[in-house]
Amino acid sequence: MLPRRVLQFLIIYCLFLGLLLALKYGLALSDYVIPAPSGIYQTLLAEYRNYSLATLNTMAVAVIGQILAVLMALGIGIAGRQSTWLGSFIKVAAYNFQAYPIVALAPILFILLGDGFLTRLLIAAMICYFPVLLSVLGIMSKPIDDIEHFYRATGRMRWQLEVKIRTFENLGQLTTVIAGSATLAMAGTIVGEFIAANAGIGYSIRIALYQSDLGKILIALFLIGITIAIYQALLESLGLVVKRAWTGR
Amino acid sequence: MSLAVDTLAFAYPGADVPLFSGVSFRLAEPGFHSFFGPSGVGKTTLARIIAGDIAAFSGEIDAGDLARSLYSHNKERLPGWSGVARHLERVVTPALHGRMAELIAIFGLGECIDSRFDQLSMGQQNRVNLIRYLLQDCDLLIMDESLANVDERTRERIILAIKAMFPQRYFIYISHNVVEVAKFCQDILVFRGRGKQPQTALVRGCDMRREGDFSRAALDATLLEIMNAA
Numbered sequence: 001m002l003p004r005r006v007l008q009f010l011i012i013y014c015l016f017l018g019l020l021l022a023l024k025y026g027l028a029l030s031d032y033v034i035p036a037p038s039g040i041y042q043t044l045l046a047e048y049r050n051y052s053l054a055t056l057n058t059m060a061v062a063v064i065g066q067i068l069a070v071l072m073a074l075g076i077g078i079a080g081r082q083s084t085w086l087g088s089f090i091k092v093a094a095y096n097f098q099a100y101p102i103v104a105l106a107p108i109l110f111i112l113l114g115d116g117f118l119t120r121l122l123i124a125a126m127i128c129y130f131p132v133l134l135s136v137l138g139i140m141s142k143p144i145d146d147i148e149h150f151y152r153a154t155g156r157m158r159w160q161l162e163v164k165i166r167t168f169e170n171l172g173q174l175t176t177v178i179a180g181s182a183t184l185a186m187a188g189t190i191v192g193e194f195i196a197a198n199a200g201i202g203y204s205i206r207i208a209l210y211q212s213d214l215g216k217i218l219i220a221l222f223l224i225g226i227t228i229a230i231y232q233a234l235l236e237s238l239g240l241v242v243k244r245a246w247t248g249r
Numbered sequence: 250m251s252l253a254v255d256t257l258a259f260a261y262p263g264a265d266v267p268l269f270s271g272v273s274f275r276l277a278e279p280g281f282h283s284f285f286g287p288s289g290v291g292k293t294t295l296a297r298i299i300a301g302d303i304a305a306f307s308g309e310i311d312a313g314d315l316a317r318s319l320y321s322h323n324k325e326r327l328p329g330w331s332g333v334a335r336h337l338e339r340v341v342t343p344a345l346h347g348r349m350a351e352l353i354a355i356f357g358l359g360e361c362i363d364s365r366f367d368q369l370s371m372g373q374q375n376r377v378n379l380i381r382y383l384l385q386d387c388d389l390l391i392m393d394e395s396l397a398n399v400d401e402r403t404r405e406r407i408i409l410a411i412k413a414m415f416p417q418r419y420f421i422y423i424s425h426n427v428v429e430v431a432k433f434c435q436d437i438l439v440f441r442g443r444g445k446q447p448q449t450a451l452v453r454g455c456d457m458r459r460e461g462d463f464s465r466a467a468l469d470a471t472l473l474e475i476m477n478a479a
């Protein structure tokens with residue numbers, strides 16, 4: 001799973017780089033606009049260490065933000081699964097909130113909380129929270145009648161059992177959603193850093209943008225992509241381990 | 250103790266004509282009874298009304314002392330996170346574990362009882378599901394195609410065992426096997442073809458209780474009566 005993810009990313013990245021270089025040489029663009037391969041390589045050697053640390057910094061914020069978001073989404077999704085007034089309210093509120101671009105709220109957070117760790121964390125969590133919440137709400141609201149009937153008919157159904165049955169039956173979908181939300185968490189953190197933070201790879205990209213240094217941006221994109229590919233592969237592997245342990249298959 | 254249904258009618262929301270109307274019958278004694286008829290005439294719907302799963306109907310149901318009714322069907326599954334034996338142990342009270350072991354042997358499930366539910370054949374799955382329902386505290390158990398995909402000899406053994414082990418319980422057995430229904434059931438509510446009035450007719454079955462304990466002539470007469478009623 002890990003080699004496949006990394007290979008997929010490398011193919012896409014190389015195609016992207018090839019397209020840029022084709023543009024450069026096809027349109028005779030200067031090294032200032034698109035650096036030559038040797039320039040990109042020099043930038044890689046010069047910035048590799050700093051950019052790797054910045055990417056890991058961003059990744060750490062994204063992972064913590066994603067964990068927070070998943071835990072919140074599971075809690076609210078489980079509470080909102082019932083066809084009660086509260087359940088309907090939670091569902092409607094979730095659908096309405098997710099329609100609003102969270103990135104647009106980022107400046108408010110920076111004004112209120114400054115440009116430190118907490119602001120980046122909140123933006124990361126908020127951006128990946130709503131898609132996960134909607135999936136969890138969808139999964140938890142849908143009864144698995146052919147399993148649940150017996151427990152309801154015999155008065156054995158408890159909310160814990162209901163959640164366990166629905167989680168078990170939708171384990172593949174949940175794993176996919178959680179692995180997919182990793183990208184959102186990373187994107188959220190980078191966007192936050194890009195707007196006003198003082199650390200992380202988004203902040204590094206902002207500096208590179210001010211310097212109009214495409215080489216640095218390409219290196220940053222490479223490190224972001226490879227990190228997300230590895231993280232997603234790890235999440236998918238974890239999902240498989242949980243599935244094997246739980247289903248015996 | 251009896252189950253009496255009087256002028257029961259039901260229509261699905263938005264339907265132009267009711268699924269059935271004027272259905273009346275009385276099951277006076279505990280034992281094996283049946284709903285029989287072609288697909289789509291309302292056997293399952295009637296069963297679910299009696300079990301209390303559907304409330305929007307007209308007419309009267311007098312369940313008398315039948316305090317608890319359960320409806321089971323052949324599409325039910327057990328959760329897949331542990332083996333069948335473990336699930337059964339959890340949903341059957343410890344006092345009935347001896348009877349559970351007996352049923353597992355009679356139902357021919359001894360070799361596969363530690364497997365997970367999805368590793369079983371469809372017939373085995375249906376038998377496991379039936380065992381867990383049989384061991385619940387209920388006065389009426391509706392078995393909707395509960396022995397589907399089970400071979401004829403095993404079905405016969407299971408039905409006779411159920412009748413011997415639970416003589417005080419009402420069973421309503423829904424099946425499309427006319428010979429089986431005629432042979433083992435006491436009262437058979439035959440759903441007649443569309444447009445016929447009344448929509449149902451109650452036919453007395455052979456109610457076989459032991460292997461070979463029935464007359465061929467009586468079975469033929471019951472089969473004829475069911476065919477005429479249908």
